[in-house]
Amino acid sequence: MEMSELTALLTPDGLRLLDEVGTISSTGEVAQAVSRLRGAGHSPDLVSAVVGQAHLRAKGAAKFGGFAERMLFTRAGLEQATRLGVAARHAGRMRRAGIERVADLGCGIGGDALAFAGAGIAVSAVDADEVTAAIAAYNLAPFGGDAQVRQGTAESFDVAKVDAVWLDPARRTAGHSETRRVVASDYSPSLDWAFSLAERMPVGIKLGPAHDRDALPADAEAQWVSADGSVVELVLWSGILARGGVRRSALVIRGDESHELTAGADAEDADVRKLGAFLHEPDGAVIRARLIGDAARSLDAGMLDPKIAYLTGDAAVTSPFVQSFRVREVTAANPKAINTMLRANDIGTLEIKKRGMDVDPAAFRKKLHLRGAASATLILTRVGDRRMAILADRV
Structure with missing residues (x-):
């Protein structure tokens, strides 16, 4: 989404038109909606924004359920966003640790920030991209002053203002639609900066589940998370967010239920056996x-x-x-x-x-x-x- 499209959308008439269109599930429906709205005299920017958002809202239901019907997205932001059920567990850990103020640095469209705010934690959300930050601000608007969003880099935020930091380093090239993965040395903010911050204060760092294990900090809790059969993330927890004696964790989420296997280190392999029953x-x-x-x-x-x-x-x-x-x-x-x-x-x-x-x-x-x-x-x-x-x- 370009800023011109977002500007056209974020008006009373634009948002009303988006609500009237509803969700659009198929590419065939996209073409029909574009033709209908252009025929009604709406501007190209508004039609592109409305139809794009209606299509993304349909896709967003898989991650955000009914909340997707009132959210805004970018294509790349939706792909990279944390599922709401997983984000709620991040927020739960923050609450149990007594965190009252958290900074979400690299907030994207605001998936984790929504969960933090919903759990009663004051959120300062930051994203380097202007359009993405504006969309996050829209998504977090219902929480008022308890969820503030600004455009900026993670490194420029004053972490002394918060009790903990949530970091989701950008692992893909910049953009709102087609992006490509980058190597770990090109993450933004850099992992060296993120790991250094984690040594000084409570931090949660979201990484891809296939991240090089040899590059993980030895003193952090590493938690791999699967949701409905797919491994979706690796989170490193530090400070009071890390549990005593836990260095390896597998959190398995299926529907509304979750189960966790924890250990102080990699488990010793089991003996080999012949095929049994x-x-x-x-x-x-x-x-x-x-x-x-x-x-x-x-x-x-x-x-x-x-x-x-x-x-x-x-x-x-x-x-x-x-x-x-x-x-x-x-x-x-x-x-x-x-x-x-x-x-x-x-x-x-x-x-x-x-x-x-x-x-x-x-x-x-x-x-x-x-x-x-x-x-x-x-x-x-x-x-x-x-x-x-x-x-x-x-x-």
Whole structure:
């Protein structure tokens, strides 16, 4: 979104028109809306802004639920924003630590700042981009003076004014639509500056979940977060925001429920076992946090292969930190053997999962004959050099 479009939108008539248009879900609806609004005599800037926002509001519902209907977005800002349910947990940690004033430096469209303000924490939100800061100010306007927004750099903010800082360093090139990832040395603000600040005061630093573990500060709590099956972030917590004795954490969120696995260090790997009656796939946050061994021991399970994140055992148990499967049958991982197994089990509906094998599940599916009435999960993996196909049922 350009400033000319935002200026056209942020008027009583512009916002009224946006509310009248509602949400737009498909590209076909976008074209129809543009034609209709241009035919009604609205300016190109206003039409572009209204239709763009209506489309982004439809997409924003996945992260912000019903709140998206009153928010403004940029395409890049929505892609990079924290999901509201995850942001609420950031705010909860701040509240439990007694934080009353927080600075959100690199606030984007204001996703985390919304959660902080909603939790009763006074927020000073800062973003370097003029349009993004204006959009954040609009989104935070319902909180009045408890949520202040200004344009500026993270480094220029006087952190003495707040009790804690939330940092979401820009990990992509500047822009409101098409952006590309940058290497860690080019983050803004720099990680050296962020880590130095974290040594002096309570700070939460949001990073990508695949961030180089060797580059993490040794004295920070590193928390990997997954939401509904996807690992969405790594957060480093310092000062009173970090929990005593916790250096590794996997927070698993599914719907409104959350579960956490914590440890003082990377977990020792579990022993390797032969395939048992059950196969368990650890959640991605557990894998990233390197707490697979702790998850395995809680299930009386071991590693199927020392280099692959599948667990196995005979105990009929599961946990929030894994997806569990009851093993039906095992065969060689080639289409002929698998089709024989599928036919014998009357399988017509099949979920395909894989680890440790260079296989495209969508392409592999085309080689299978699925004509039965039953359903199952096919797990393609290997133990050492042996490639195997495991037919299983979700527990």
